[in-house]
Amino acid sequence: MRRDDPRLVEVGAKAEATGPAPAQRDAREGAPPQPGLEARLMRRLLASLGDPALRVKLWNGESVATGSGDPVAVVGINSRAALAKLLLHPELYFGEDYSDGSIEVEGDLVKLLELVYRGTAGATFPGALFRLAGRRRGNTLSASRENIHHHYDLGNDFYRLWLDPEMVYTCAYFPAPEATLEEAQIAKMDHVCRKLSLRQGESVIEAGCGWGALAIHMARRYGVRVRAFNISHEQIVYASGRARALGLEDRVEFVEDDYRNIAGRCDAFVSVGMLEHVGLDNYDRLGRVIDACLDGRGRGLLHSIGRDRPAELNAWIDKRIFPGAYPPTLRQMLSIVEPREFSVLDVENLRLHYALTLRHWLRRFEGARDEVARMYDERFVRTWRLYLAGSIAAFDAGALQLFQVLFARHSNNVLPWTREHLYARRD
Amino acid sequence: MRRDDPRLVEVGAKAEATGPAPAQRDAREGAPPQPGLEARLMRRLLASLGDPALRVKLWNGESVATGSGDPVAVVGINSRAALAKLLLHPELYFGEDYSDGSIEVEGDLVKLLELVYRGTAGATFPGALFRLAGRRRGNTLSASRENIHHHYDLGNDFYRLWLDPEMVYTCAYFPAPEATLEEAQIAKMDHVCRKLSLRQGESVIEAGCGWGALAIHMARRYGVRVRAFNISHEQIVYASGRARALGLEDRVEFVEDDYRNIAGRCDAFVSVGMLEHVGLDNYDRLGRVIDACLDGRGRGLLHSIGRDRPAELNAWIDKRIFPGAYPPTLRQMLSIVEPREFSVLDVENLRLHYALTLRHWLRRFEGARDEVARMYDERFVRTWRLYLAGSIAAFDAGALQLFQVLFARHSNNVLPWTREHLYARRD
Numbered sequence: 015m016r017r018d019d020p021r022l023v024e025v026g027a028k029a030e031a032t033g034p035a036p037a038q039r040d041a042r043e044g045a046p047p048q049p050g051l052e053a054r055l056m057r058r059l060l061a062s063l064g065d066p067a068l069r070v071k072l073w074n075g076e077s078v079a080t081g082s083g084d085p086v087a088v089v090g091i092n093s094r095a096a097l098a099k100l101l102l103h104p105e106l107y108f109g110e111d112y113s114d115g116s117i118e119v120e121g122d123l124v125k126l127l128e129l130v131y132r133g134t135a136g137a138t139f140p141g142a143l144f145r146l147a148g149r150r151r152g153n154t155l156s157a158s159r160e161n162i163h164h165h166y167d168l169g170n171d172f173y174r175l176w177l178d179p180e181m182v183y184t185c186a187y188f189p190a191p192e193a194t195l196e197e198a199q200i201a202k203m204d205h206v207c208r209k210l211s212l213r214q215g216e217s218v219i220e221a222g223c224g225w226g227a228l229a230i231h232m233a234r235r236y237g238v239r240v241r242a243f244n245i246s247h248e249q250i251v252y253a254s255g256r257a258r259a260l261g262l263e264d265r266v267e268f269v270e271d272d273y274r275n276i277a278g279r280c281d282a283f284v285s286v287g288m289l290e291h292v293g294l295d296n297y298d299r300l301g302r303v304i305d306a307c308l309d310g311r312g313r314g315l316l317h318s319i320g321r322d323r324p325a326e327l328n329a330w331i332d333k334r335i336f337p338g339a340y341p342p343t344l345r346q347m348l349s350i351v352e353p354r355e356f357s358v359l360d361v362e363n364l365r366l367h368y369a370l371t372l373r374h375w376l377r378r379f380e381g382a383r384d385e386v387a388r389m390y391d392e393r394f395v396r397t398w399r400l401y402l403a404g405s406i407a408a409f410d411a412g413a414l415q416l417f418q419v420l421f422a423r424h425s426n427n428v429l430p431w432t433r434e435h436l437y438a439r440r441d
Numbered sequence: 442m443r444r445d446d447p448r449l450v451e452v453g454a455k456a457e458a459t460g461p462a463p464a465q466r467d468a469r470e471g472a473p474p475q476p477g478l479e480a481r482l483m484r485r486l487l488a489s490l491g492d493p494a495l496r497v498k499l500w501n502g503e504s505v506a507t508g509s510g511d512p513v514a515v516v517g518i519n520s521r522a523a524l525a526k527l528l529l530h531p532e533l534y535f536g537e538d539y540s541d542g543s544i545e546v547e548g549d550l551v552k553l554l555e556l557v558y559r560g561t562a563g564a565t566f567p568g569a570l571f572r573l574a575g576r577r578r579g580n581t582l583s584a585s586r587e588n589i590h591h592h593y594d595l596g597n598d599f600y601r602l603w604l605d606p607e608m609v610y611t612c613a614y615f616p617a618p619e620a621t622l623e624e625a626q627i628a629k630m631d632h633v634c635r636k637l638s639l640r641q642g643e644s645v646i647e648a649g650c651g652w653g654a655l656a657i658h659m660a661r662r663y664g665v666r667v668r669a670f671n672i673s674h675e676q677i678v679y680a681s682g683r684a685r686a687l688g689l690e691d692r693v694e695f696v697e698d699d700y701r702n703i704a705g706r707c708d709a710f711v712s713v714g715m716l717e718h719v720g721l722d723n724y725d726r727l728g729r730v731i732d733a734c735l736d737g738r739g740r741g742l743l744h745s746i747g748r749d750r751p752a753e754l755n756a757w758i759d760k761r762i763f764p765g766a767y768p769p770t771l772r773q774m775l776s777i778v779e780p781r782e783f784s785v786l787d788v789e790n791l792r793l794h795y796a797l798t799l800r801h802w803l804r805r806f807e808g809a810r811d812e813v814a815r816m817y818d819e820r821f822v823r824t825w826r827l828y829l830a831g832s833i834a835a836f837d838a839g840a841l842q843l844f845q846v847l848f849a850r851h852s853n854n855v856l857p858w859t860r861e862h863l864y865a866r867r868d
Contacts, residue, residue, distance in 0.1 A: 132852060191858060322784050322851050344785050348772045357749050357839055358771050361788035366854065412784055412851030424749050424839030425559060427793065431618060437861040 052094070053078050055101055063104075064133020068126055072097065086129060087121030109330030109404075113397040123399070124376075127407035153293035153338050155272055159245050161338040162291060166246035170225070175385060176378035181225035181252070184287035184317065185368040185416045195374040198367075203231040206284060208436045209360060209420045210313050211429065212236040216281035219243070219307055221273040221300075222288025226253025226266070233265040240266045241280070243273055276303050282313050289318035290339045294346060301350040313422045313429075314356070319368070320344060320415040328404070335401045344417055351421045360420040360433060368416045369409035376402040479521065480505050482528055490531075491560020495553055499524065513556060514548030536757030536831075540824040550826070551803075554834035580720035580765050582699055586672050588765040589718060593673035597652070602812060603805035608652035608679070611714035611744065612795040612843045622801040625794075630658040633711060635863045636787060636847045637740050638856065639663040643708035646670070646734055648700040648727075649715025653680025653693070660692040667693045668707070670700055703730050709740045716745035717766045721773060728777040740849045740856075741783070746795070747771060747842040755831070762828050771844055784851040787860060791843040796836035803829040 049057070053076040060066065060080040067081030070089045073096075079085060091097050096116040099107035111117035119126060153161065170181075177183055178199045186198035187205045206228065212218065214237035223229050223242035226249070232238050244250050250270040257266045273288065274296070283304050292300055304314055319341040326332070327339050344361065351358060379386070379402060387395050408414040422429060476484070480503040487493065487507040494508030497516045500523075506512060518524050523543035526534035538544035546553060580588065597608070604610055605623045613625035614632045633655065639645065641664035650656050650669035653676070659665050671677050677697040684693045700715065701723070710731050719727055731741055746768040753759070754766050771788065778785060806813070806829060814822050835841040849856060 187859075189859065189861070322782070323779060343779060345772050345775045345779055348775070352750060352770060352772055355749070357790060357792070357842055358788065358844075359790045361785065362860065363784060363786045365784070366856070366858070410854065412853075415784055415851075417785075424842075426839075427837065429793075431793070432614075432616065432864075433789065433860070434616070434864040437859075437864045 049078070050074070050076055052076065052097055056091070056097065059101060059104060062134075063130050066126065066129035066133050068121075068129070081129070085121070087119050087123065087126040089126070090118040090120070092116045092118065103329065106329040106333065109334060109397070109400055112400050113334070113393050115392070115396065123403045124406045124410075127404050128411050131407050131411035131413045153291065153296055155274065157338060158272060158291065161336075162246050164337055165335065166224075167248045169389070170248060170252050172386065172389060173225075175382040176375050180227040180231075182227045183224055185319075185364055186371040186374075187364065188367055188370055191370060195371070195378075198371065198374075199227070200231070203228050204235070205436060206286065206315055206317065206418070207232055207236050209418070210282045210284060210315055212238050212282060214238070217241075217279070218282045218284060219276060219278070219280040221276060221283070221285040221303075222291070223249070223253060223268065224287065225249050226256055226268060228284070228286060229253070229266050229268070230257060230260065230262060233262050234260070238265075238282075241269060241278070242266065243269050243271050243276055245270065245272050273303060274299055276307065278307065279309060280307050281309075281311065282315075283307050284315045284317075286315075286317040287319075289316055289347065290336070290341055293338060293340055294342065297342075297346065297350045298353070301354055304350070305354040308423065310423050311426050311428065313420065313426075314351070315421075316347060316350065316417075316419045318342065318347060318417055320347065320417045322412065322415060328408075331401065331404070334397055341414060344415075344419075347417060347419055351419070355424055356421040357424040357426075358419060358421050359429065360418075362418045364416040364418065365409045365412065365414060368414070369406050372402055372406040372409065376406065476505070477501070477503055479503065479524055483518070483524065486528060486531060489561075490557050493553065493556035493560050495548075495556070508556070512548070514546050514550065514553040516553070517545040517547070519543045519545065530756065533756040533760065536761060536824070536827055539827050540761070540820050542819070542823065550830045551833045551837075554831050555838050558834050558838035558840045580718065580723055582701065584765060585699060585718065588763075589673050591764055592762065593651075594675045596816070597675060597679050599813065599816060600652075602809040603802050607654040607658075609654045610651050612746075612791055613798040613801075614791060615794055615797055618797060622798070622805075625798065625801075626654070627658070630655050631662070632863060633713065633742060633744065633845070634659055634663050636845070637709045637711060637742055639665050639709060641665070644668075644706070645709045645711060646703060646705070646707040648703060648710070648712040648730075649718070650676070650680060650695065651714065652676050653683055653695060655711070655713060656680070656693050656695070657684060657687065657689060660689050661687070665692075665709075668696060668705070669693065670696050670698050670703055672697065672699050700730060701726055703734065705734065706736060707734050708736075708738065709742075710734050711742045711744075713742075713744040714746075716743055716774065717763070717768055720765060720767055721769065724769075724773065724777045725780070728781055731777070732781040735850065737850050738853050738855065740847065740853075741778070742848075743774060743777065743844075743846045745769065745774060745844055747774060747844045749839070749842060755835075758828065758831070761824055768841060771842075771846075774844060774846055778846070778848045782851055783848040784853075785846060785848050786856065787845075787847040789845045791845065792836045792839065792841060795841070795843045796833050799829055799833040799836065803833065 052072055052074065056070055056072065056078045060078065065080040067083050067085050068087050068089060069077060069079040069085040070091060071077050073092050073094065091100065093116055096111045100111060108117065173181060173183065178196045180199055182199040186195060187202035188198040189201050193201065212232060216238045218232055218238050218240045220229050220240060220242040223244045226242060229240040229242035233240050247270060250268050254268045257263055257268065308314060321341050321343050324343055327336065327341060332339065348358065379398060383395050479499055479501065483497055483499065483505045487505065492507040494510050494512050495514050495516060496504060496506040496512040497518060498504050500519050500521065520543055523538045527538060535544065600608060600610065605626045607626055609626040613622060614629035615625040616628050620628065639659060643665045645659055645665050645667045647656050647667060647669040650671045653669060656667040656669035660667050674697060677695050681695045684690055684695065735741060748768050748770050751770055754763065754768060759766065775785065806825060810822050
């Protein structure tokens with residue numbers, strides 16, 4: 015349906031709605047058709063999202079268009095029940111309804127979600143008005159194990175379909191936007207190692223090591239000894255197997271244990287993409303662990319998804335993708351190091367790199383969608399598509415950030431003089 | 442007096458004290474001489490400072506040595522009154538007594554102060570135990586004017602004696618430690634401009650512009666229009682004269698006014714070395730000013746002396762050098778930007794660059810000490826020497842930090858892709 019479609023009626027400054035909704039239709043002869051209750055409620059929801067340029071088609075044939083310019087997508091809402099849920103808690107039920115197919119999107123899903131993020135930036139997400147008081151999952155030792163299992167133990171075969179060959183499932187670093195995902199993940203690992211100024215023979219503790227790519231990279235390329243911790247059983251099994259296959263068992267030890275149980279000393283402490291799963295309540299605990307690991311020349315790096323201002327994780331992501339996760343603000347991240355004898359040396363925000371990383375993942379995922387559907391089902395495909403697309407949108411719109419925080423003991427004066435070494439040619 | 446001097450007596454594990462203090466002398470025939478009350482109090486003070494490797498000579502001929510290895514300096518305390526004040530409030534009266542000559546230091550003053558900073562790192566400065574409840578000066582509009590006048594209106598002729606030719610009185614950026622001070626101050630200005638991604642024709646607001654070097658540099662080298670604010674009358678007069686002499690009146694406007702009165706819009710907001718004088722109470726006010734200045738593509742940079750953990754400024758520095766000043770922690774700095782629609786993009790800690798900057802200043806200052814003494818007096822020379830030496834020590838020991846914080850509107854996606862451009866060759 016186009017803007018000049020005669021059935022469209024202006025509703026408010028920017029919005030239009032029309033269609034055959036007989037119960038609410040103005041009965042006067044010749045008067046333009048009035049939108050039905052459903053269409054008006056939908057329009058109000060869209061207004062609260064900042065009137066993004068899109069068109070919504072309801073199951074009853076009515077249609078609502080908002081924003082100026084061509085719509086980036088047409089959203090189909092296929093039942094009254096789906097609309098009711100959406101109105102009740104849009105943040106949660108857009109995802110639920112999209113996953114089960116009762117909401118469909120034609121057009122650019124990423125752009126649609128980005129418009130919504132931009133439209134609601136600075137505001138509390140309108141869903142919060144209706145939010146059902148649901149207690150989110152905490153991160154006790156056992157809850158953490160369950161939360162991590164939920165996501166990371168989906169099966170290595172699944173992740174292998176769309177991650178890079180090294181299986182790095184965190185934000186890559188693209189020296190230039192044209193770099194491949196493979197190059198960018200290696201560049202990210204080098205970026206981290208360079209920030210930490212790793213020297214041959216030093217010892218490193220890694221908290222939350224995924225499939226072990228960084229630990230193995232540090233040992234192979236920087237000659238350090240690594241102890242890497244993770245509570246995902248599948249990941250630890252995979253990582254240990256890889257270390258053995260590469261003959262690195264004596265240099266890299268993969269430990270299936272919680273970061274809270276880390277003991278021993280090291281020259282560098284690194285955690286890439288774990289902090290999101292730690293939870294604010296445990297930051298002090300994590301800080302004490304890091305403090306106990308590092309001596310006077312110790313350095314640390316925390317890499318995490320973050321926010322500009324404190325906010326809960328999107329309700330649907332919390333329910334379906336990352337139970338118990340929380341992206342902190344930079345100030346919250348700094349609360350881990352400030353109480354200890356650390357100086358913050360460097361903070362870098364890589365949010366646009368994460369948006370690009372996710373674009374690579376989404377493209378590979380779509381290329382493997384039939385295989386994913388065979389491994390799981392159609393609902394799973396739609397859930398993961400929405401998660402990846404929504405994450406691109408959130409990083410693009412600035413609703414999410416990616417912070418790398420480097421710190422060292424404040425008495426440590428043997429640090430690189432500038433950051434120029436991070437940008438030296440890689441040969 | 443050397444370690445093997447037979448008159449020295451071991452006091453405690455590391456400390457020695459002796460000398461002719463007849464009142465307290467052990468009267469038994471043949472027993473080693475006992476230290477007097479003054480020496481014992483002095484020793485206790487030194488223990489609370491972490492037993493730095495130094496020797497203290499009292500007016501009565503007694504001597505106290507602490508630490509292991511050769512003493513870095515010999516401290517002479519020339520009267521009982523000086524010692525009494527020092528014991529009462531060492532943080533304040535070391536400076537007071539050094540300035541008036543009732544405490545003298547032979548040897549490495551910087552190293553001596555650094556040992557004390559390192560020895561008390563993490564602890565509350567022991568002086569706090571005795572601190573007289575003194576209300577520090579605030580930073581209301583009129584108090585700020587007085588505070589700034591106290592330091593920055595000492596006379597341009599004085600600062601010209603030991604600053605670089607551009608009169609930059611903030612931390613320089615040394616691409617390599619061998620760079621000259623002149624080179625390093627220009628490199629710092631370029632570093633700031635590059636971080637802000639200044640583009641020809643853009644407008645910049647600078648809060649706290651010193652003698653105008655950065656404002657003039659931005660206009661000349663980056664083709665931007667600048668409005669630069671400062672409440673130091675002498676500095677504004679000097680800066681305006683320089684802009685006129687360079688024919689830049691149409692591109693750089695120097696305004697004698699408080700940052701709280703800044704109005705209007707700009708593409709970039711920059712403040713180098715002003716935040717130290719703003720005071721925590723006014724951070725929200727400053728944040729609102731910045732927020733009102735920047736549009737969707739706006740960038741901002743705050744450059745300030747800081748701390749790893751919250752602490753008051755050294756009492757003597759507050760009294761004699763920078764009344765009302767306060768170096769914030771990074772988290773406190775971020776409280777300026779977090780409540781607004783900003784993303785932190787980059788934080789860099791340049792504390793070792795400030796230590797080196799100060800070494801250059803102190804060397805030049807000592808080279809001009811006779812001239813300074815003629816302009817002011819001997820006490821002034823000693824006060825400034827202690828301030829410069831103490832600042833070197835504080836940055837070297839990590840008691841002070843130097844943070845550059847870069848931020849932008851969180852919807853701004855037209856930012857440099859990486860930070861590599863900061864390290865491009867300067868031709």
